Amino acid sequence: MTIAQTIIDEIEVLMQFDLDSTLSGIKIHHSSARPGLVEAAERLFNNGFIDQIDGGYLTELGHEAAEHIQSAIRLLRP
Secondary structure, three states: OOOOHHHHHHHHHHHOOOOOOOOOOEEOOOOOOOHHHHHHHHHHHHOOOEEEOOEEEEOHHHHHHHHHHHHHHHHHOO
């Protein structure tokens, strides 16, 4: 099984969120970000994970997903 680049890009966006603070959001700059990350943020917004098309804050669903992803990545790192 392989993981599609679109999913990897979404994971990369969710990894940018600081889960220790609900007051910390992110901004994906269309002019400087890799196109895959811009598109990933748009998909995450459309699916209800973040509250702005270019980042913003995590929704409740997004926070749960980011917690799981960030935990998994920590476990996989040597």
